[in-house]
Amino acid sequence: MMLPDPAATGLARVRKIEGDALGLRTPAFAPTEGAGDLLEVSLGPHHPSTHGVFRMDVVLDGERIVRLKPVFGYLHRNHEKLGEATSYLGSMPYTDRLDYLNSMTNNWAYALAVEKLAGIPVTERAEYVRVVLAELSRLLNHTCLAGFLMQDCGCSGTPLMYAFREREKILDLFESLSGSRMMCNVQRFGGCRVDPSAEWLAATRRLVDGYGAFLDEFEALLSGNEIVMARTQGVGRLPAALAVNAGITGPMLRASGVGHDLRKVDGYGVYPRFNFRVPIGRDGDVYDRYMVRMLEMRESIAILDQALRDLPGGPILDPKAKQRGLRPKAGEAYGRIEGPKGEIGFFLVSDGTGNPTRYRVRAPSFVNLTVLEDLCLGHTVADAVIILGSIDIVLGEVDR
Amino acid sequence: MLGKGLLQGLAVTAKNLVGSYHDPARYVTQEYPEVPPKLPEAYRNFPFLVSETADDPMGTLRCVACQICEKECPPQCIYIEKSKDKKPDATGKPQIYPAVFAIDTAVCMSCQICVEVCPFDAIKMDQEFAIAATDRFGGLLLNREQLAKPNAYYHQIHPTEAAEVDARLAAERRAAEEKARLAAAAKAAPKAAAPASAAMSPTRTAPAPTAAVPPPAPPPSSP
Numbered sequence: 001m002m003l004p005d006p007a008a009t010g011l012a013r014v015r016k017i018e019g020d021a022l023g024l025r026t027p028a029f030a031p032t033e034g035a036g037d038l039l040e041v042s043l044g045p046h047h048p049s050t051h052g053v054f055r056m057d058v059v060l061d062g063e064r065i066v067r068l069k070p071v072f073g074y075l076h077r078n079h080e081k082l083g084e085a086t087s088y089l090g091s092m093p094y095t096d097r098l099d100y101l102n103s104m105t106n107n108w109a110y111a112l113a114v115e116k117l118a119g120i121p122v123t124e125r126a127e128y129v130r131v132v133l134a135e136l137s138r139l140l141n142h143t144c145l146a147g148f149l150m151q152d153c154g155c156s157g158t159p160l161m162y163a164f165r166e167r168e169k170i171l172d173l174f175e176s177l178s179g180s181r182m183m184c185n186v187q188r189f190g191g192c193r194v195d196p197s198a199e200w201l202a203a204t205r206r207l208v209d210g211y212g213a214f215l216d217e218f219e220a221l222l223s224g225n226e227i228v229m230a231r232t233q234g235v236g237r238l239p240a241a242l243a244v245n246a247g248i249t250g251p252m253l254r255a256s257g258v259g260h261d262l263r264k265v266d267g268y269g270v271y272p273r274f275n276f277r278v279p280i281g282r283d284g285d286v287y288d289r290y291m292v293r294m295l296e297m298r299e300s301i302a303i304l305d306q307a308l309r310d311l312p313g314g315p316i317l318d319p320k321a322k323q324r325g326l327r328p329k330a331g332e333a334y335g336r337i338e339g340p341k342g343e344i345g346f347f348l349v350s351d352g353t354g355n356p357t358r359y360r361v362r363a364p365s366f367v368n369l370t371v372l373e374d375l376c377l378g379h380t381v382a383d384a385v386i387i388l389g390s391i392d393i394v395l396g397e398v399d400r
Numbered sequence: 401m402l403g404k405g406l407l408q409g410l411a412v413t414a415k416n417l418v419g420s421y422h423d424p425a426r427y428v429t430q431e432y433p434e435v436p437p438k439l440p441e442a443y444r445n446f447p448f449l450v451s452e453t454a455d456d457p458m459g460t461l462r463c464v465a466c467q468i469c470e471k472e473c474p475p476q477c478i479y480i481e482k483s484k485d486k487k488p489d490a491t492g493k494p495q496i497y498p499a500v501f502a503i504d505t506a507v508c509m510s511c512q513i514c515v516e517v518c519p520f521d522a523i524k525m526d527q528e529f530a531i532a533a534t535d536r537f538g539g540l541l542l543n544r545e546q547l548a549k550p551n552a553y554y555h556q557i558h559p560t561e562a563a564e565v566d567a568r569l570a571a572e573r574r575a576a577e578e579k580a581r582l583a584a585a586a587k588a589a590p591k592a593a594a595p596a597s598a599a600m601s602p603t604r605t606a607p608a609p610t611a612a613v614p615p616p617a618p619p620p621s622s623p
Contacts, residue, residue, distance in 0.1 A: 089513065096511075165428070168428070220409065221412040222409065224404065226403060226405050229405070323516070
């Protein structure tokens with residue numbers, strides 16, 4: 001695995017207040033062989049903590065989990081096969097519906113794959129607008145995730161409502177730009193469908209300038225909270241070796257201390273022009289996964305700051321770039337970007353016709369979900385709920 | 401100190417509670433059914449067909465039944481049948497018109513691709529979001545009479561975009577008339593004038609993605 005040099009990328013370590021130092025300690029679990037009967041419980045698919053229609057078949061020894069089987073596919077929509085029957089342009093709105101919180105990054109990853117396949121250059125302004133939209137999407141996703149995670153912890157309402165209040169502001173921006181709050185469908189091959197106006201950019205600037213204050217408030221509410229620390233520290237540890245071997249990406253991988261971020265590794269788009277750090281965790285527990293996302297949002301604000309400052313003029317979309325009736329030469333391409341949940345990639349194989357012969361989505365939530373059992377073993381059912389929450393899944397993307 | 405974080409958090413919630421009564425930025429409640437929401441101009445939901453006038457919507461549809469949107473629609477929710485005869489369009493040129501134009505709004509995902517690929521600015525996005533029907537099939541399947549809305553309505557919901565479209569169409573019309581006038585002047589020459597529709601694409605300057613689309617071939621004359 002190619003890893004960036006930490007010195008070169010300026011990795012930022014999670015600053016962590018040790019719960020242990022405050023006298024908070026999660027009791028160690030010792031499995032008791034044959035001490036009693038095992039109990040099998042089906043959690044989900046219609047359980048609020050499963051973030052959609054997802055089911056966990058857990059086998060319990062008392063309160064502790066000894067086996068866990070994730071069951072998914074309830075939301076299967078045949079996305080990949082549809083992609084093979086749909087034109088290249090026609091698949092774009094379908095990608096909105098994968099990870100429906102982050103249609104901006106889904107669009108970008110798909111556009112990147114098609115641009116690679118057909119060799120379409122992207123306009124300079126569009127590259128910056130893509131960065132702005134992707135980082136706004138990251139803010140939105142991580143804010144929501146923190147809110148949901150606290151909801152899973154049993155903190156019913158307050159953090160989630162604060163998170164949704166901020167999310168609403170970003171969604172308003174998305175809506176006024178693209179016409180839709182969540183199904184934005186803005187990217188096109190070679191640029192973006194819409195050109196942000198000066199008013200939109202000013203509104204974005206105001207949001208970005210105010211977001212740091214919200215994060216301060218949110219962190220004052222949660223990051224040092226003793227109950228949050230007691231619930232999340234030491235829970236659902238993901239060792240770095242397992243994370244790398246299982247193909248985990250995104251904040252979950254970085255929380256385990258592996259500094260792998262496609263924005264640094266691939267340097268796609270215009271990311272190499274921006275100065276930002278990649279936060280990494282130490283223990284890979286739920287708290288680190290929460291904290292890494294909090295720090296990532298700070299870096300996103302820094303990127304947004306620079307992108308909005310340097311946003312060049314010029315066309316947003318080359319009028320000669322072909323959208324309808326695109327027939328790339330036979331070949332294959334894989335476009336991947338660092339989505340808020342991890343590496344979102346599209347693999348396309350063209351045989352020279354108007355539809356791809358193979359259309360494959362590398363969905364980060366799906367891959368990240370594969371280690372759920374490893375994370376949950378030995379923990380209680382209540383912990384399994386927050387571990388699942390910290391993985392950050394969206395079933396639209398897992399089931400496709 | 402144990403409990404410091406909790407107290408800090410309680411201070412945040414207390415501040416927010418007070419703020420929610422005194423800070424106008426936090427009055428976020430919208431009285432929706434009584435007060436209709438203020439939608440952004442770009443907001444889109446379900447397409448409609450643009451007609452030039454409100455008096456005779458079926459006679460002045462811009463749609464010439466070229467069926468590009470039907471072909472490009474990702475969920476295939478558009479159904480078009482071409483007319484057998486021709487009717488004069490806004491410029492007086494005889495055109496094929498859609499004898500049947502239906503959109504199944506139960507299938508439509510409001511992706512706007514039909515709008516982007518339409519070379520005639522004939523289909524645009526509506527802002528109607530409160531659609532309800534008692535019948536799942538017939539009630540949500542909109543025919544051309546239900547889809548047709550006048551250009552004035554388009555100006556009302558998307559003023560900037562509609563002004564751009566009108567300016568572009570007017571420029572195209574002027575160019576076509578100019579070309580027709582020149583062709584008439586040069587009538588003596590045996591070469592026939594190019595069809596007026598060929599003048600459509602070069603005048604396009606807006607960065608709409610449809611600009612990449614070549615102008616459609618003139619519709620084949622009915623047998």
